[in-house]
Amino acid sequence: MTADLSLHLVTDHRVPFARLRDIVDEAVAAGVSVVQLRDKVASGGELFARTLDLADVIAGRCTFVVDDRLDVVLAARERLGRKPGTRRDNARVDGIHLGQSDLPVDAARALLGPDALIGWTANTPAHLTAAEALPAGTVDYLGVGVIRATSTKPDHPRPLGIDGFGELAASAPLPCVAIGGIGIADVTALRRTGAAGVAVVSLVSESDDPRATVRDLRTAWKAGA
Template sequence: MTRRVDLALHLVTDDRLDADALPSIVDAAVDGGVTVVQLRDKRVTARELIRRARMLSEVIAGRVPLLIDDRVDVVLAALDAGVRVDGVHLGQNDIPPTTARRVLGSDAVIGWTANTEAHLRAAHEMPVGTLDYLGVGVIRPTSTKPDHPPALGIDGFAALSAATPLGCVAIGGIVAEDVAPLRRAGAAGVAVVSAICGAADPAAAARAFAAATGRDAVAATDGAVR
């Protein structure tokens, strides 16, 4: 496996923000210690997602992986247009991760949302190397995803994390104070949306999360996909 990705701190972009504000937020957040950026907006066209991917790819400049939420077609189109995109995060209603792996190849980073024991069983039935991590949540209710499943809490997350060898990234209403208990519960990392995207100082917010993971801004960017 040639993929190598630091899962410690994912920034998922907030679709409530003006798209043209995203590059400066993402740039500041990566400077602050974000280790993965996921572009998420379920409401816009594929063409607009490609435009946003180009903007973010240019500002990230290879410092950390850039993933696209849900859309393997957008990943392929962006790559065809010369945009650096490193992979995809898939939900339960998206194309199967096994298909995404065949289409995107061995170097792509592929994550999958899993929040039940049945989801874990399905992940374990996939060929080794299909998935790089699981997104597990929500930890607590969050306004950024109104249709989220019932909140797991830290104990619920710990039970799922203990049942899989795959790295589990916690998501959903997480604040910096949650990071230490989530790490003790087995989290390979945390994913945040509004806690960074909505902060007055995204770099400072990212630094607070990075510090809670036990990493500084320099160390946090060392695990980018090669």
């Protein structure tokens, strides 16, 4: 799937869901290009309901993917396709982001089909080699990080920094989205080192004005062109 990868909002499970809905709505209105629902503590039923809810909030205004849970993605896509009119007609789930320890990306592609967006976490040269060995079209982009230490993922690998990201991106077989501890001041430099996009969590989720923060991120992104 071809998608605008420039600015990803990854959700934070620590934010109450009612507030999260508002944050996503404001961020999408301000220009976020991809929303990733990431919640590693919700039950399957809760995550399914939240996926449908955010699909309705986003309403096709940007790409919407779910982290890790292929079962939830498949169930949500089936529900949205089977009951048109129960939610906004353009509510949809576009794909999934998978980590190295999740289900194989080729299995996800086989089940989701060629039109889904599939991202894969890749933090080392070995991960890039594995991505290069996949059949063309299996994965659409790589999530590469962390750039800086971040509290949203306590078990993160050693931070790459902007230069370390640039080295990996230069040798990657796929577009690379930078993630992990990114601040607005990093965005321009990341684009200039080869990022196809940046992904943020707390920068937007903890902002008093998510809409303004996203606008600042987009300005910084454009400055790197």
